[in-house]
Amino acid sequence: MSLTQQKDDVGGERIPLPDTAGHEAASVSTVGPGAEKPGAADTVEAATPVLDGELITEAEYQRSRVRRLAESAASRLPAQWQTAESARQAGAELAGRVVMVPVRYPAAVGRGLTVSARAWWAWVRVADFYEASKAADRLADKWQEIAVVRRRRGVISVLTVGVTGLGGLIAELTAGSLPLVVAGGAVSVILAVAGQRKDGAGGRSTRLGSRSLAxxxxxxxxxxxxxxxxxxxxxxxxxxxxxxxxxxxxxxxxxxxxxxxxxxxxxxxxxxxxxxxxxxxxxxxxxxxxxxxxxxxxxxxxxxDADPYAAEPVPGPLASATSWDLWRPVPFGTTARGAAVTLPVVWTSLLIGAIPRQGKTFVARLPLTAAALDPHVRLIIADGKGGKDFRPFEQVAHRFIRGSREADARRLIHVLEECAADVADRFDRLADMDDELCPESKVTPEITRDPAHGMPLTVIGIDEVQNFLGLNVPLDKDNLKGKKIGGRICELLTYIAKTGPAAGYSLILATQKPDAQVIPDGLRGQLGTRFALKTMTWQASETILGAGTYKAGMDASKLLTSHKGVGLLLGADGETELSAGDAVTVRTHLLHIAAIRAACERGRVLREQAGTLTGDAIGKRDLAVLDPTVAARLADEVTATATSPEPVDAELVHELPEVLALLDGLIGHDEHGLVPTGALAARIGWDVKTLGEALRAAGVPSAGKRRVQGHPNPVSVVDVDVVRSAIDG
Structure with missing residues (x-):
């Protein structure tokens, strides 16, 4: 077995020693100028070799060598990995470059000649010495010295030109034109290299054309x-x-x-x-x-390859579905890659926001259509716009409100009070059920589908909810300074959104005015699923998706206006399979009103067969009268829920870059101003170069080089106040 010598990490000389075990050689190293030398046996420290090698087999060495070579070339894409399309793309670019060589090469030579002439002239004129003397206000003292250097360099230039010309003439007479052609070609190549277009070069930084994916x-x-x-x-x-x-x-x-x-x-x-x-x-x-x-x-x-959202919308599968089980997620749309996206409705509530005419109403009708196709779902609809967009749901809706006038808003209050009382009653009854039927104090599919329990899944859909929440009309006409209608609706929605999911209630709220004043944090924070179509500003996007989403790279204002029905879908409560950390860009399915009307007709037939058609759908518009005791208890619970101080709409935390996380806590609050980069790097055990690059990547620029106490020469420094601001966000 052969042994391979290893290089000493500290730069010492490798000295092969006899291998007493019968091997060819072992590897040791000596360090620095005191390394072991012949005749230095009496020197105690220098004669002692530092053993830092490791005995490895030749096969192990070759494997480690191959691994290092692979790591050093990891970024390069091997030719065999290229597809036919990418190979054609590469071939087309190469062919284009070859075709343009006769045009680009002379231009590069001309630019190189200009660059070389400028450099020669600056050398002859002693431009660097001249500018330095002028900057130091010592031009008069150095003028004679500059003139001498200029004359000397001028003479050198003339002699160089003369000798070159004479040499060329002699070569022409003795060897012909071939040496001159070869020399001229070599000079042209040098000039072409010097004339390359470089980023930042004066007069050459702007080019006509465009960048493309390469x-x-x-x-x-x-x-x-x-x-x-x-x-x-x-x-x-x-x-x-x-x-x-x-x-x-x-x-x-x-x-x-x-x-x-x-x-x-x-x-x-x-x-x-x-x-x-x-x-x-x-x-x-x-x-x-x-x-x-x-x-x-x-x-x-x-x-x-192209804009994935520019194609025609995909019709939704609900248009042809004979029925739907709402316990299953609803077909919602597709991603840019064509993957299907489903929307959960049970255990969560949904907030949809966008500027006008971006498909908000179309999106809101998707889960409501699925609810209409499930005969065991109670549907409550309030159309704050008052048009025909939600009229098909009148066939199946237990409660249907069209318009946002004062009378419509007061009826919505009564409907929501009826729902809130039902939520409280359901929890009382769930508490009395045995563990086998109700194992987790939540409704189950069996409970919601059994008419004997009277706990069907209930979906409340409100379009243009801001028209109801912003209604600043006194709730009690005899108390003009008391609670407003909009405030009461907000309290009831907050209560249902917070406590209702476990009892089988879900909210679907849509608004074209995603404003924190219109939809307060107390309500918005209880809506566990968010969908943001195109918004005007990133602040409006955060109002829908949640605080911190813009910093995490989720911004609905960057969506194009032409992409109707395209938005960011985010799960914010962890109760569903939607990711609570990353929004998915979804192109929603398209359901025209004719398809929705047909689906609602099928849903009405299913309800008639199941005996679950109730309320406004069969003409019973009278609302239940709450027992005074229940109403008083409910009023206290609703008010307590709406005014609860618990945090809502928790911010999606954007993790600090590693360098800032390491520096957090190592910079004292009483520390201000400039600190040497090396001293800051020593605190976290990094080298100066790595720290500088990491700080720049984290948005903390270098403060340049300054003279600081304890350092004779200028050193790179960092402003710790800027670092602390970056840490604090």
Whole structure:
């Protein structure tokens, strides 16, 4: 077995020693200038070798070498991984470059000649010395010295030109034109290299044309895009976990970020990455890979070949469904990649918000249509707009209110009081049921489907809810300064949204005015599922999706106005299978009013057969009269729920970048001003370069180089006040 020598990490000289075990050699190292030398046996410290090697077999060494080479080239996309389409794309670009060589090469040579002439002239004129003397106000003292250098360099230039010309003439007479042609070609190549278009070069930074998606041709393009987007450092790379492959109408791949880089940071800067890739952000999907196959630094990327939301809307399957079980999630729409998205209705409530004419009403009618197709669901509809959009549901609705006038709002109050009393009564009856029938103090499918229990799933849908909540009319006409109608409706909705899901109640609220004053935090915080279509501002988007969603990269204001029915779907309470951390961009199904009317007709027939058609649908519009004792108890419970101080609409916490998390707590509150970057790096055990790159990626710029106490020369510094502000958000 042969042994392989290993390189000493501290730069010492490798000295092979005899292998007493019969092997060829073992590897040791000596350190620094005091390394062991012949004749230095009497020197105690220098004669003692530092053993830091490890005996490994040749096979182990070759395996480690192959692994290191693979890691160093991890960012490059091997040619065999390319698909036929990406190979054609690469070939087309290469052919275009070849065709343009006769035009681009002379232009590059001309630019190189200009650059070289400017550099020569600056050298002859001693421009650097001249500007430095002028800046130091010592031009008069240095003028004679500058003039001498200028004359000397001028003479050198003339002699160089003369010698070059004479040499060329001699070569022409003795060897012909071939040497001159070869020399001219070499000079032209040098000039072309010098004349390359470089970012930031004066007069050459702007070009006519446009950027286009190119990363599919080579994995390094993706690395460059991540660096340009400030998502990884200049010395960092990416690992391709899965090669790019065509997935549906786009390209998909899985990558691992460098150590300490988090997928959540990339998701929060999706727009910057889309810009670096030269695509619209609606074509880019960035998701963290979770579970056993993923980790905090693994990302799944998908880039669409074209705008995935520009196609015609997909008709919803509910249009042809004969019935529906609302305990199953409702078909809601599809993602950009064509994956089906379903919407849970049980155990949660839904808030839909958007600017006008973005499909808000169409979206709200999807779960309501599913509820209409389930004969064991009690449906309550309040149309705050008063048009015909919800008229088909009159056939099956237990309570139906059309319009938002004062009389309509007062009837809505009575309906909601009736529902609130039913919620309280259900909990009383659930508490008396045996554990086998009701194991968790919640309704079950068996309970809701058995007419003997009188606890059907109940869905309350209110469109343009802001028209009811904003009604500033006194509830008691004899007390003009008392509670308003809108306030009372808000109290009742908050109570039902908070306590009703376990009793089988769900709210579906839609509004075109997602304003915190219109829908207070106390109500909005109880709505566990959010869907935001196009909004005007990111603040309006956060009002719908929840605090902190904008910082986490979820912003409905970035959706295009032309994408009607497209929005961000987010689960905010963890009660359903919807992710409570990442919103899904969904193109909702399309159900025209004719299809909804037909579905409601089928739902009415199903209810007639099941004996569950009740209330307004059969002409019984009279509301139940609450017992005074029950009404008093209910009033206290509703008021207590609406005024509860418990936190609502909890903010989605955006994790701090690692460098800020490490520095948090290490910077004293009494520490202000500039601190050397090296001193800050020492606190967390990082090197200066890594810390600087991490701080820039976290949005903390360097304060440049300054003179600080204890350092003779200027050093890189960081403003700790800026760091603390970044930590505090």
């Amino acid at each position: 990363w599919l041709m080579n994995g390094d393009h993706l690395v460059i895009a991540f660096r340009d987007a400030k998502l990884i450092g200049r010395d960092e790379s990416l690992m391709l976990v899965k090669a790019p492959r065509h997935d549906g109408a786009g390209w998909a791949l899985t990558i691992d970020l460098p150590p300490s880089r988090k997928a959540s940071d990339v998701i929060g800067k999706r727009e910057a990455l889309a810009s670096a890739l030269a695509v619209d952000e609606v074509r880019l999907i960035v998701e963290r890979v979770r579970g056993d196959d993923g980790h905090a630094g693994r990302l799944a990327l998908w880039v669409g």
